[in-house]
Amino acid sequence: MPLEDFGFAKFASNRFYRRQNARLVDMVDVGPGQRIVDLACGTGSVTWLIAERLKGARDSVVIGIDQSAAALRQAMDDLKDVRDAAVQFVQSQVEQVSEAVRDSVDTVVFCNAIHYIPDKGALLADIGKTLKPGGKLAFNTSFFDGAHLPETSLFYRKWMLKASRTLRREYGLSPVRSEKVESRKQLSPEEYRELLEDNGFRVTKQEIDTVQVPLDGWVDISAFTDFISGVMPGVPMEKASAALRIAAAQTFEEMKVEYIPRNWLDVVAVRV
Numbered sequence: 001m002p003l004e005d006f007g008f009a010k011f012a013s014n015r016f017y018r019r020q021n022a023r024l025v026d027m028v029d030v031g032p033g034q035r036i037v038d039l040a041c042g043t044g045s046v047t048w049l050i051a052e053r054l055k056g057a058r059d060s061v062v063i064g065i066d067q068s069a070a071a072l073r074q075a076m077d078d079l080k081d082v083r084d085a086a087v088q089f090v091q092s093q094v095e096q097v098s099e100a101v102r103d104s105v106d107t108v109v110f111c112n113a114i115h116y117i118p119d120k121g122a123l124l125a126d127i128g129k130t131l132k133p134g135g136k137l138a139f140n141t142s143f144f145d146g147a148h149l150p151e152t153s154l155f156y157r158k159w160m161l162k163a164s165r166t167l168r169r170e171y172g173l174s175p176v177r178s179e180k181v182e183s184r185k186q187l188s189p190e191e192y193r194e195l196l197e198d199n200g201f202r203v204t205k206q207e208i209d210t211v212q213v214p215l216d217g218w219v220d221i222s223a224f225t226d227f228i229s230g231v232m233p234g235v236p237m238e239k240a241s242a243a244l245r246i247a248a249a250q251t252f253e254e255m256k257v258e259y260i261p262r263n264w265l266d267v268v269a270v271r272v
Contacts, residue, residue, distance in 0.1 A: 005223070006223060006224060006225040006237050006241065007042075007043075007068075007071070007225070008042055008043075008224050008226075009042065009071075010223055011217065011220040011221050012043065012045045013045070014214075014216060014217050014220060016212065016214070016217060018049070019211075020140065020209070020211060020264050021111050023209065023266065024109065024111060024139075024266050025046065025049050025050055025109060027138060027266060028136050028138035029136075030050055030054065030107055030109075031054075032054060032059065033059050033060055034054075034060055034061075034107055035060075035061045035063070035104075035107075036060070036063070036107045036109065037063045037097065037105050037107070037108045037109065038064045038065070038111075039065050039113070039127075040065070040066055040111070041071075041072075042066055042075070043071050043074040043075050044071075044074070044076075044078050044079050044089075046109060046111045047062055047075060047087060048078065048079055050062050050085075051079065051082045051085050051087055054085040058085070060085040060086070061085065061087075061088065062085050062086070062087045063087075063088045063089070063101055063105070064087070064088070065089075065090050065091075065092050065094065065097060065101070066089075066092075066094075067091065067092065067093050069091055072089045094113065094117070095119070095123050095126060096126070097127060098126045098129040098130045101130055104130060104131065104132045104135070105130055105131060105132065106131075106132060106135050107135060107136045107137075107138070108127050108136070108137045108138070109138050109139075110137065110138070110139040111139070111140055112140060112141060113139075113141075114139050115143035115144065115187075120187075120195055121195060121198065121199055124137075124196060124200075124201065125199050125200070128199060128200045128201070128271050131271040133271060133272075134270060135270070135271045136204075136269070136270055136271075137201060137267075137268070137269045138268045139267055140265060140267070141264070142262055142265070143186055144186050144189065144263075144265045145186045145187060145188040146208065146263055147262055147263045147265070149210070149261050149262070151261075152261060152262070155251060155255060155257075155260050158254065159247050159248055161247075162250050163231075163232070163240075163243040163244045163247035165247075166242075166243040167239065167240070167243045170239075170242075170243070175231075175234055175235055176233050176234025176235075189206060189208070189265055189267075192206075192265070192267060193206065193267075196267070196269045200271060201269035201270065201271055202270050202272050203268070203269045204268050204270055205266070206266070206267050207266045208263050208264070208265055209263070209264045209266060210261050210263055211262055211263070211264055212259035212260075212261055213260055214258060215248060215249065215252045215258075218248040219245050222244035222248060223241050223245065228240045228244065232244065
């Protein structure tokens with residue numbers, strides 16, 4: 001599997017994942033006449049969800065922002081037939097949204113990526129510059145302190161143990177545990193609330209949703225570079241991904257389960 005294949009699109013196509021993002025878009029109540037930013041839009045799956053909710057609203061604008069030129073090309077191709085809302089795409093780091101979007105916007109949607117941002121306070125301050133007073137920020141994450149349900153601990157232990165054994169047996173490799181990526185440093189819902197309040201936001205909705213994730217979801221996330229580097233730091237992508245995918249299937253079979261639950265944190269905040 002070439003390195004360029006270790007993207008997020010495969011996981012993002014899972015039905016349960018699309019449902020979670022649709023839930024967040026519905027929580028923020030996007031409406032006609034709004035300027036809406038889809039931050040870290042990737043290949044545009046959430047951009048499409050937003051545009052779908054704006055059918056008939058021809059004075060609306062959706063702006064997808066992502067650092068990957070390849071992902072944006074795919075997004076532009078997939079959304080080329082959207083007619084009701086104007087859809088634009090901008091290549092930029094998410095931390096520079098106020099530079100990428102010069103005119104103020106009504107809503108920023110940031111799906112499943114805030115956990116990767118090292119300086120979350122600086123990001124929130126920059127988003128605040130982009131939003132109109134009273135504008136909304138909506139984000140979700142499944143990498144927070146509380147994402148793992150206590151009853152799933154056995155699954156994670158077995159999965160990682162089997163993956164580590166496969167790495168050693170097949171490739172003579174082990175993860176470098178001293179290398180800790182940002183997504184492994186997880187905030188609690190309370191810490192996210194405090195961070196938002198410290199940066200000029202008022203939380204209006206904060207919910208935890210338990211999602212039943214099937215085997216395909218765990219296999220697909222095991223082919224995503226950021227997840228791989230988080231759980232198998234220091235291991236070459238292709239070998240780490242193979243070990244994780246094999247171990248996920250083995251663990252599901254051994255435990256005789258069809259799903260493993262995981263919590264998603266959904267937050268909507270208003271710029272004050």
